[in-house]
Amino acid sequence: xxxxxxxxxxxxxxxxxxxxxxxxxxxxxxxxxxxxxxxxxxxxxxxxxxxxxxxxxxxxxxxxxxxxxxxxxxxxxxxxxxxxxxxxxxxxxxxxxxxxxxxxxxxxxxxxxxxxxxxxxxxxxxxxxxxxxxxxxxxxxxxxxxxxxxxxxxxxxxxxxxxxxxxxxxxxxxxxxxxxxxxxxxxxxxxxxxxxxxxxxxxxxxxxxxxxx
Numbered sequence: 001x002x003x004x005x006x007x008x009x010x011x012x013x014x015x016x017x018x019x020x021x022x023x024x025x026x027x028x029x030x031x032x033x034x035x036x037x038x039x040x041x042x043x044x045x046x047x048x049x050x051x052x053x054x055x056x057x058x059x060x061x062x063x064x065x066x067x068x069x070x071x072x073x074x075x076x077x078x079x080x081x082x083x084x085x086x087x088x089x090x091x092x093x094x095x096x097x098x099x100x101x102x103x104x105x106x107x108x109x110x111x112x113x114x115x116x117x118x119x120x121x122x123x124x125x126x127x128x129x130x131x132x133x134x135x136x137x138x139x140x141x142x143x144x145x146x147x148x149x150x151x152x153x154x155x156x157x158x159x160x161x162x163x164x165x166x167x168x169x170x171x172x173x174x175x176x177x178x179x180x181x182x183x184x185x186x187x188x189x190x191x192x193x194x195x196x197x198x199x200x201x202x203x204x205x206x207x208x209x210x211x212x213x
């Protein structure tokens with residue numbers, strides 16, 4: 001009788017241990033799945049972070065290349081600005097020492113009219129003076145036309161300078177745009193690396209529980 005009771009007790013204990021083992025295996029499977037999920041999540045986050053890092057580095061390299069080409073362009077713009085300023089100052093000085101073109105033409109026309117309306121005998125007496133005045137007016141008019149040619153040259157210089165300035169501004173805007181993109185990729189990279197580290201930590205903790213089970 002005592003032997004049967006002992007066997008019954010052992011069978012009850014065995015059933016309890018089997019149920020406990022089944023529960024442990026079930027929990028172990030769940031923990032392994034959780035560990036694998038966390039490891040995959042960590043790996044995926046690292047891979048994404050790596051892609052953001054590559055894109056950030058590519059953008060930074062492009063920014064470096066643009067800055068290298070921008071340096072000589074800025075120096076060229078400075079030279080053109082200085083040349084334009086010098087030309088402008090020279091034109092102002094020449095215009096200040098010369099009468100207006102309208103006045104010179106008016107004086108020349110008046111002199112020609114005077115010649116055409118003055119009697120020949122009277123004009124012969126003033127011929128030398130009239131010729132001298134006319135020559136001086138024509139010389140002044142020629143000087144004014146040369147200054148006007150320089151003014152046209154100044155407009156060409158100005159257009160050239162503005163084209164270079166537009167190129168500089170476009171490159172600076174490109175640098176600003178690329179820098180913003182680079183910063184965005186950098187921030188995403190940091191967040192994903194932190195996530196990968198956190199997920200790996202959780203995966204290691206899950207593995208520890210697997211070993212424990």
